[in-house]
Amino acid sequence: MKTITITPLKAFEISVEAENISPDKLAPLTLSQIRSLEIWQGNRKRKLSDLFRAEGDDDPAKAEDVTITLRGDFSRVKRIGEGMTAGRVEVEGSVGMHAGNNMKGGLLSVRGDAEDWLGREMRGGRITVGGNAGNYVGAGYRGEKCGMRGGEIEVGGSAGNYLGEHLCGGSIHVHGDAGDFPGAANQGGTIFIGGSTYLPGAEMTKGTITVKGKARILPGYQKIETVAMDGEDWQKYAGDLVENGKGELFVRVGSSL
Amino acid sequence: MIVEDAICSFCGCLCDDINVEVEESKIKRVKHACRLGSSKILGHSRIKAPMIRRDGELMEVSYQEAYDRAAEILLHAQKPLLYGWASTVCEAQKKGILLAEEVGGVLDSTATVCHGPSVIGIEEKGLPGATLGQVKNRADTIVFWGCNPAEAHPRHSLRYSSNVCGRFTPEGREGRKIIVVDVRETRTSKNADETVIIQPGTDYEVISALRMLVVGKGDVVPDEVGGVPKAELDGLAKMLLAARFGTVFFGLGITHSRGRYKNIDNALSLVAELNSHTKFVIMPMRGHYNVGGIGQALAWSSGFPMSVDFTRNAPYFNPGETAACDLLAKADTDAALIIAADAASNFPRAAVKALAKIPVIQIDPYENPTTLIAEVVIPSAIAGIEVAGTAYRMDGLALRMRKLVDTSYPSDEEILSHILESVRRMRAGEGA
């Protein structure tokens, strides 16, 4: 087990891009090498030690044996855990945009809130957020047909707009509300929303969206039947028929607008 | 002296039939332009000299001092924003892109408060469009959705759309069906054959309903969508299908209401579907006369049409993160160059507040609310009137703006070149 703890040296004004803070990148490095890693702040290329304090184990290890603890305010630090394939990243507070971008494996856990684009284009692994997440959780990149293809994201609080846009695989579980247009243009995967949402599954062609709270339903969704699941009744819809979609939408009975 | 076929530098119509009477290097009279264009061309009082704010007051300085101060601000900044661009010519825009690359900043245009969502929609679905002359010669059905050209693009209907006669449309207005979709009656809807009033924020659902109706899946559609009875929507769908050549023009009513880029995305799909049944095109009603130009120039230079972050020496595009309003909303920019646009008037309040906290360089012929928060003010020649150059019309057509009168003011392109020179000189001096 190789543990590294990273703490910001000060509050950041201009956001910081830290795609080098990931178990795969840190695993083979000594502390000294870690401190020399390239970190960008705006147009200034910096060393990690210019902006952060890094402490922990010096010896090289495999990514799966690495735990990175991020302590302090990381809400303006972007791209944490980008592309990671194994290991753990534990954020004690909040984390900035693009946390877990392109993640392929391992665990990213955020105790506080996560900014926009959490787990963008995720392929595998698991992300958990204790607080709220921003817009575009588990979404894709502009113009791409497929965004997230695998892995699991769980948000304890609420999520913003465009949750899981272009989802092709994997699962997203939000305990609270989700904003507008969750599951837009989806081709697979599952989304669960514990609270309420607005116009879910726009242009979905495949996949499953389940909403426990209220949901405003699109005109392209056809009521199919009520089903019982987990001791509750759910209205099942098929859609989005504007795209001849074969997706499934479940909304708890007594909830829909 | 009368200059014929001058091109108006106000809105995205880029009317090129304007006659301008010039006497002793001053514009005396403007013919054929609408009142918005006339007013722009006739001009008004402008900034006399460059200024730098010292102890809260703007003091006149030389151009070189202003260039040097601007360069200092840009070099010092970790993430400068270079914003605006929509009311100047491409020659200046190209220089601005080079400047953004070299100082490592973020470049964005007024599309961010206008048709940025349309661009994002196009990135999802493409743009099934045409030049305005196709609409003139062929369109027998025109839909104005969330826009009010009677007030924002006054000559649009007589030059390009509702009222114009063309080869296959010899009857002009008589031979056309004009449909307005909006949240209230407007001056444009007063001259429409059909007006469909929808509840605010329901554009997306109404478009989805139309998509269902157009492919014959009407029985799934609820009895009312967006406050509109299904029968009325069905009637609208039938009108669209009956078109020989249909056009949808759309504006801020749909780009900035709930749904934003999803609304455009959906409208683009509706038009693509209609092309399986008949002929249909769609076009955004661009506001500023050359917002099209910065989109084109930025795309051919960087691969992306707006909101490009050059801070890491390579273009990065992610509206929602790299757009001007995004940066300001998150206080993630530490200096701004505002050129050929009035940020303080058009940005959301919170963004203007953030702008007021950072050093601002303004390049503009005219004073406007942005001047109040600027640290450096550089008056420029008026592009399209005092400076020739390229502009792109709302349908993507490039035209060359004429120079109508002489001026002693430097052009935007010259100003940017000088700032770039100062940047390079200062950087070399630092031994970089």
Add this chain to the structure above:
Amino acid sequence: MIIKGGIVYDPANDVFGEEMDLCVNEGRIVEDAKGEEIDARGLLVMPGGVDAHSHIAGTKVNTGRIMRPDDARLGIEPRSGVCRPSTGYTVPNCYAMGYRYARMGYTTVFEAATPIIEARHTHEELEEIPILDKGALTLFGNNWEVMECVRDKDISKLAAYVAWGLRSARGYGVKIVNPGGGEAWGFGSNVKSLNDPVPSFDVTPAEIIAGLARANEMLHLPHSIHLHFNNLGKPGNYTTALETLELLKDIKPGRMRQVVHVAHMQFSAYGGTSWRDFESKAPVIADYFNSHNHATMDLGQLLFGSATTMTADAPLEYGNARLTHNKWSNHDIELEESSGVVPMVYFRKMLVNAVQWAIGLELALLTRDPWKVLMTTDHPNGSPFINYPEVIALLMSKPKRDAEMATLHEQLPKRTSLGGIERELDWTQIAIMTRAAPARILGLEDKGHLGPGADADISIYNLRPEEVDPSQDHVLVKKALAAAKYTIKSGIVVSQEGQILATPEGKTFWVDAGVPQADMDRLMVDLQEKFEKYYSVRLSNYAVQDAYVPNPKVIRAGIKVEPMKEVA
């Protein structure tokens, strides 16, 4: 500058792999020179590459960029040294176009299709492309004035319009795409055959093609008509190709060259009646080219992976989009043309794509005379130009073709004769197909060869042709061609071992053709009317102004026979 000891392939001057020195002075090849010496001993040396058909600049290309941020984010190279940032794979930004072609040893590239009214945009982009010399072909095949002149059998007025159009667009030659179909698309339909009348215009595609060919030859234009056939991309369309070629065989060329250059022949060499029985008709097409001398072709080779289709064949693009459920851009251009842009991916295991891949190679290998065949991928329709080395390696190596075929759909051998073709092209033939022939076909006298007076555009590769067997060492061939050891443009070393060292501005070729004033006067009557009634812009704002072509290279042509000459 002296390039010493290279193994030079300069087929236009009958040099087929001779060891010789090349001398350069003031941007041209000369007999003798002093100065910087470049050691090219034993290395492959050819004239700089000439690409006669590529989509590199203008509305279509930029639309491709705007709608594909997913493509732009690939191939990102940060700015460094003399280079601005590069982005994009199938739709690179302007700077990447210049750098990437130059790295491969290409020095001249022509934009395949420009509508006259949008030529200003094309030239803005061409000016942003560093290093390369360039030109743009101008679209005429769906133009109202053209169709009316053809209908009225007024070839003199048609010639006047072509001259006027080329001047207004600062264009190089006459491009024709799906003639008549683009106009029919104005109301959502298409033309189905050469004899299908164009709605509202009382002409057929056959008449448009023949009319423009005659006007082209009357004007003694350096290039012939450059033709994208009707029915492109449809199973069974090879019959349209043959019919069209037959149509033109008796037209006398006004210069020592072909009467018609066929664009991306691969897309029009299809047999079968549907996608299910789709098969190659390349042998039949190649036979035709082998027994006739009035036509040339470029391949339009398809390669597996990403592409962006962009063409003035708008109905085809709509079809592509519906078939693949893809995003779709369309742009109809008043009185002149239509166009469409659709992203595409070609798959090894899709039988249709595998057959298409085979067809391009068959065409090159079965056509005996390499002077009739240009190696292209119709960038970015078949594949981005950055993959040219892959195509060349395939043409030179049967083992490579066999290895590739083994990975494709197993039904492929039933639909194409490629498996049985033993022929492997050699460096002479490659030099012809990528340098000498495109220059000759386009009518560029100082390009594509290394004789005295030619532009000093030279490519030197890390490959010893006397030691390497391209058939076995195809991996080496592909690697060497991907990054020239030296690319020299107008006597300046612009690229070395894949690094761009200099970014001089290139020249833009365009053709200024003269016609009798009387015909021009008659034409202007028509045009005044069209601008008054139908165009959405004024005549005085229409033509491309000098400001957009700051480095012109004007070729004179016209009704009176004149020796082809360049005017500064």
